[in-house]
Amino acid sequence: MSEPTSTPRLTVTVGPVAHGGHCVARHDGRVIFVRHAIPGETVEIALTEHDADAKFWRADVTRVVEGSPDRVSHFWPEADALRAGARGASPIGGAEFGHISRPGQLKLKTDVVREQLERLGGVPTERLNELFAAGVEDVDSSGTQAQQAGLGWRTRVGFAVTPSGKLGMHAHRSHTVLPISEMPLALPAVDELRLWELDFTGIDRVEVAAPANGSGVLVLLAPAHGLSEKAAGHAVNRIARALAALETPPSVARWNPENSAIEVVSGRGWVKETTADHEFRVTGDGFWQIHRNAPKVLTDAALGFLLEGGYLNDGADVADLYAGAGLFTAPLADAVGSDGSVLSVEGSPGTSRDARKNLHASEQVEILQGRVEKILGTQSRASQSAAGQRRRFDAVVLDPPRAGAGKVVVRALVATQPQAIAYVSCDPAAFARDVKYFANAGWRLAKVRAFDLYPHTHHVETVALLVPAAAIAS
Known part of the structure; x- marks a missing residue:
């Protein structure tokens, strides 16, 4: 995968949205899947995958020539393709629709659901018009202003670690880990840990579970592969001690992503999730919505x-x-x-x-x-x-x-x-x-x-x- 600075930049007119978080554009008969675009726009793109014999190429938007009315300023600098493109870098993944207004996002997702059901599911258009007239529904419309903007909703977040030990996330379809200093999609309890201020040297992955009921946060730490048992233990314990100094310390556990095994370091190895009528225990990286x-x-x-x-x-x-x-x-x-x-x-x-x-x-x-x-x-x-x-x-x-x-x-x-x-x-x-x-x-x-x-x-x-x-x- 090539970085934007090492590839030629093209100007294209963007076609319809496709499943997977990109739109379809064409250049000299070649199909290009373009991320961070909106249908109808004219944009400058940097090719990120462009093998000569490939059936299609991939690209990121680096500059907007003629924008859509649905285009807004991205809320997260690290995930903003335009800011990243201006400095010859890649944005982090995880907020690829952040440049689109919330009504615009709902419309594009509706188009994707309809297209998939028609093309792959064989559901006739007339039947879809009857069944799916409401389109994709917003679940945050009755929340606070931040919630209405689609922020502060994630109760589970996974992070990578940069070579220098900083908390980070991957660029799209890349092994490159880019440092971050906030996670605006997550519940406030995640940002309140201020994990980006810690040294994660010796750790490969960090998972955080923060139940919406406020019952206590769990941080899972996966030591780097090849690290000795002694070094792995030191790395986990060092981070656990730093988190223990917080006003509301989370539970911390050492975690093996390959078999989901956990070893509790402090607190407990599970979180308590609740609904209106029931209480649930979810251990380690166990699935929860x-x-x-x-x-x-x-x-x-x-x-x-x-x-x-x-x-x-x-x-x-x-x-x-x-x-x-x-x-x-x-x-x-x-x-x-x-x-x-x-x-x-x-x-x-x-x-x-x-x-x-x-x-x-x-x-x-x-x-x-x-x-x-x-x-x-x-x-x-x-x-x-x-x-x-x-x-x-x-x-x-x-x-x-x-x-x-x-x-x-x-x-x-x-x-x-x-x-x-x-x-x-x-x-x-x-x-x-x-x-x-x-x-x-x-x-x-x-x-x-x-x-x-x-x-x-x-x-x-x-x-x-x-x-x-x-x-x-x-």
Whole structure:
């Protein structure tokens, strides 16, 4: 990957937005994926990937010749492509839409969701006009002025470390780590740690979890590869001592990203997350929704679809697949009551242990750790009825990782013959591909909503209701 200073600069007119945080431009017949642009603009770009035999090139905007009405000053200097381009450098990643007004961001994300569902999902335009008229919804509209601007929402943040030991973040598609002095997308509790003032020599990665309920911050420190055990211990303990001097010190743990193992140095190795009705323990780097409003927004939408359709009621048999620490499992257990049952399936051993702790009092919940497709297909209590037949679910919540559920999981899930599936997705392309797999299996998209749970980035969260096609026809 070449730096902007070592490549020729071109002037292009920017075309439509594409999935992945860039727009499409063309130069002499060559497709160029341009980051930090807005459709319709004329901009100067610096090529960052431009192999002669490549099918397409990549570039960053370095100067705006004719700007869009939606262009605004970037709120974060380190992530501003124009300021970086002016000094021949690259911006950090993580806020690639920060130069676009908030209404403009919502429009572009709506265009991406629609395009993916039409092209990859095979959903007709007319059907999308009916299902997705609201477009991507803003979840911060009732917050403070800063929240309305899409700032201060992240409860989880990952950092890298520069060669000189400073806190930093990577440039896009680069191994280069650039120093930072703030993280405006994160909750104030993260910035209050003032991590950029510390010496992280000997540390490769830093993860911070700061629950929105203010119950205590956890800092995970991953020592550099190849460091001796003694040197790694010194590095971790040195940083823990510095953090202990803060007025409100965080918990600190040594962390191995490869197997998620943690060793508590001070405080505790987990954080307490809460919703309106439940409390959850999340250990180490265990998964939890990043946006402070995401737990409520997503549970209201997913369970709302199932409740409104009459698929979720007292005594129902339901499943929560890729269940994490139990965000959806807990309200599902409430909805089905003691006469119903909930199967919780999670692949991560640590997160599955958290789910057992969080749901130990819910006797109607069965928690299994393993691959979803394997568990759905095994001959166990989870997949068989008392009569020896494959277990059937009244409803399912499906919240797969970014790569999506995939054809094998869709096939295994359809075989359980649920009445409805509430699908929660953080990637429009993966979601659209899965919608197509469901369509090939005789299922259809009945409802869909999308939420901007990642302001100032290209990411968007989608919640959909999928039902057998015969149910729509009737």
